[in-house]
Amino acid sequence: MARSGSIEGVLLGPIYLLGRRFVEFVAEFGRFGMMMGRVVSEVGDIFRRRDLFFRECVRLGTDSLPLVLVVGVFAGAVSGWQLSYQMEGYLPRDLLGPGVFKSIVLEMGPVLTGLVIAGRVAASIAAEIGTMRVTEQIDALESMAISSTRYLAVPRIAAMTIMMPILVVQANFIALMGAWFVTTMFLSFTTAQFWGLVPNFFHVYDIISGLLKSCFFGMSSAMIGCYVGFDASGGAEGVGTATIKAFVWSSIALLVLDYILAMILF
């Protein structure tokens, strides 16, 4: 390797650094892929240990509901208010309801709920598993011939894949209620104006595609949280780093996935 003080070092240093980062990224991606392979091979175990699966459904899913609903109601209210402002003078008022409905069901509901979950769930999974890693609890589990992937990752990933669409349905509903409430209370819309044309623009595919996206969002957040947690090292600082990494990665993964799924689904 080039010495850092020499001209060669100055010129080649960034290239070495870039190369090393690239190799680290590929290696990390490989480790992530290997963990996912183990998750897939052990996913059948959720039928045997249903208790673990249901516990995670409650802990990661149901317990996230208050936060998801708060985000949903304000997101709906803002979208109703802003769409009204944008349409004013250009489009008939009756189109506000369908516009809000489409934007919430197709994009805002799944993505905002996904981002909230990325913050809450991916980070909490990473912190929990990361703490288990640095305190040798995962080694203890493995030494008892219990697969840590099967015991810790599979129930969490399965629970989030199932619970995310359920959370999104509720977020969508409360967001629409929020939009309806602000437009009728403060922007002099009538209920008939808001809901009147919604059935005409209602497509089951819109709902299904939004829910399908949310399945992937839930799965990716939980996967990243688990992977980052298993990969944690170095005590409390390592757990803190893992928590931040889980939030950042899962948020980025969600937005990238959203784009890829939009191209596939629409």
Add this chain to the structure above:
Amino acid sequence: MIESRNLKKSFGEKQVLQGVDLTIPTAESLVIIGQSGCGKSVFLKHLVGLLDPDEGEVYVDGDRISNAVRADVYRIRMKFGVLFQSAALFDSMTVMDNVSLGLIEHTDMSRSEITKRVAACLEMVSLPGTEKLKPSELSGGMRKRVGLARAIAMKPKYILYDEPTTGLDPITADSINDLIISLNEELDVTTIVVTHDMVSAFKIADRIVMLHEGKVVFTGTPAETKSTKLGIVRRFIEGESEDQSVVTHY
């Protein structure tokens, strides 16, 4: 019998194990001593397949555990019970759940049978009636005992102890030593203890092995260890720093 052959392991630039050859016969009580960072715990993790060596192999009853496929590793691990340095109890679980986990996962025992087995294991480690407590409610010594109850719940053939007395007061440490000896006799297991506590080592061991810079530098009975002239062992037993210049004057 456990056999390690020319075991080598590095972490980055640091070579932790540099060719460890060791045979541990069935029913022996082996104590591995050595300075902090000499590779004792790393060696122990290789025995149970928690780490794979860069070179060399570990055989347990003739089956290779190092670099084996996961199914084989898990099958061989069923023969082991491990007590970790920090006890590594599962924080979110009660003592009952901690001790019964292996039984739930690996046996078809009924709930009442499991409850009885857990009670028996806790009785063995002198902690009866603590099933409902959480790890956060236990003292350091109690945590080690629960960790030991968890390690013996599956009736292992080999029990590995990683620094079982570290962080405990001398009286509690001695009670853990007594417990290790009594379990060794009652359960007829092979015991492998990693420690730098010489009081503990002399009390527990049939044989003492010293690791230094990733290699076995001494093997002998406790009596042989006490009488050895080998400088590195003598300094370790007597707690003398190699570098005598490191003395602070006030």
